[in-house]
Amino acid sequence: MEEKRYDHIRVRAHGKINLGLDVVRKREDGYHEVRMIMQQVGLYDGIEILRMGRTSDGERKITIETNLRYLPVNENNLAYKAADLLMEEFGIKDQIHIKIRKLIPVAAGMAGGSSDCAAVMQGINRFYRLGLKKRDLMERGVKLGADVPYCVMGGTALAEGIGEILTPVRSIPPVYIVLAKPGINVSTKMVYGALKADEIEHHPDIDGLIGEIEAGNLKGMVSKMGNVLADVTEGLYPIIRQIKEEMIRMGAAGAMMSGSGPTVFGLFETEEKAREAYAALKTDSRCRQVFITDGGMAHERY
Numbered sequence: 001m002e003e004k005r006y007d008h009i010r011v012r013a014h015g016k017i018n019l020g021l022d023v024v025r026k027r028e029d030g031y032h033e034v035r036m037i038m039q040q041v042g043l044y045d046g047i048e049i050l051r052m053g054r055t056s057d058g059e060r061k062i063t064i065e066t067n068l069r070y071l072p073v074n075e076n077n078l079a080y081k082a083a084d085l086l087m088e089e090f091g092i093k094d095q096i097h098i099k100i101r102k103l104i105p106v107a108a109g110m111a112g113g114s115s116d117c118a119a120v121m122q123g124i125n126r127f128y129r130l131g132l133k134k135r136d137l138m139e140r141g142v143k144l145g146a147d148v149p150y151c152v153m154g155g156t157a158l159a160e161g162i163g164e165i166l167t168p169v170r171s172i173p174p175v176y177i178v179l180a181k182p183g184i185n186v187s188t189k190m191v192y193g194a195l196k197a198d199e200i201e202h203h204p205d206i207d208g209l210i211g212e213i214e215a216g217n218l219k220g221m222v223s224k225m226g227n228v229l230a231d232v233t234e235g236l237y238p239i240i241r242q243i244k245e246e247m248i249r250m251g252a253a254g255a256m257m258s259g260s261g262p263t264v265f266g267l268f269e270t271e272e273k274a275r276e277a278y279a280a281l282k283t284d285s286r287c288r289q290v291f292i293t294d295g296g297m298a299h300e301r302y
């Protein structure tokens with residue numbers, strides 16, 4: 001009976017948005033030192049991990065399937081890397097199959113890949129009862145990506161360093177979140193490359209933003225939102241600013257580009273306004289993917 005129960009496990013991999021994103025400086029090693037306010041969203045990729053049994057050659061084997069044909073299903077998938085890391089460390093010689101039902105827009109500033117990575121680590125940990133604490137998973141996750149520790153932690157957090165130094169922040173007031181990704185592809189590398197870290201004129205007030213969140217003040221919070229990468233990406237793709245303005249026009253308390261973009265999020269105080277904006281953007285040919293969600297909970301089973 002016990003064996004059967006653990007034949008497969010399901011985990012949710014939630015996306016994130018950035019309520020604040022500041023680049024403090026470019027380090028000598030080329031990495032950018034950031035201060036970001038990360039906020040989990042309810043939108044998630046569904047991850048299922050199936051144990052296919054022992055392999056005949058006594059080596060671990062990981063196979064992947066996803067609903068998006070253009071995503072890698074080999075060792076380049078972050079879900080693969082996550083499983084491989086833990087299976088190697090703990091000497092697990094099984095064959096496992098990972099199914100990824102991808103909903104989070106890809107290469108869109110929502111940390112979808114990092115979140116799949118974190119969710120697979122959590123799934124393997126539970127499935128094989130490895131007994132790793134969140135902290136242990138975060139330590140291992142940073143080897144696979146700077147955003148992975150945050151994705152393990154979830155919720156609202158200040159991320160510093162290259163994104164891996166985390167301090168939890170009080171949950172934001174309840175909001176409805178509309179996400180709209182225009183039909184353009186933006187490379188994170190290109191955006192950081194185009195940013196002149198020592199010439200940034202307007203740094204967002206990240207400490208002020210934290211203060212407003214801690215005070216539970218939504219209006220104060222949106223007034224302090226800011227993203228230095230938006231200046232780069234919006235300059236190249238005016239459509240991002242247009243979608244942002246459209247969200248404000250439709251009643252968003254605040255709207256901004258997430259991460260390196262191009263996804264734009266709008267925060268709405270009422271479900272009615274959020275639904276209206278969602279419906280309008282759904283029929284807007286400039287938006288390729290549109291979602292309505294909230295600041296959902298981390299990695300529960302579903």
Ligand code: ATP
Binds near residue numbers: 071111260
């Ligand atoms: P971030 O917000 O951290 O910059 P992102 O939203 O820009 O992340 P992702 O969607 O996480 O970008 O992934 C970007 C690239 O990573 C894709 O081009 C894809 O080929 C690769 N990748 C590897 N594994 C995955 C995965 N499980 N899901 C999505 N992308 C993946």
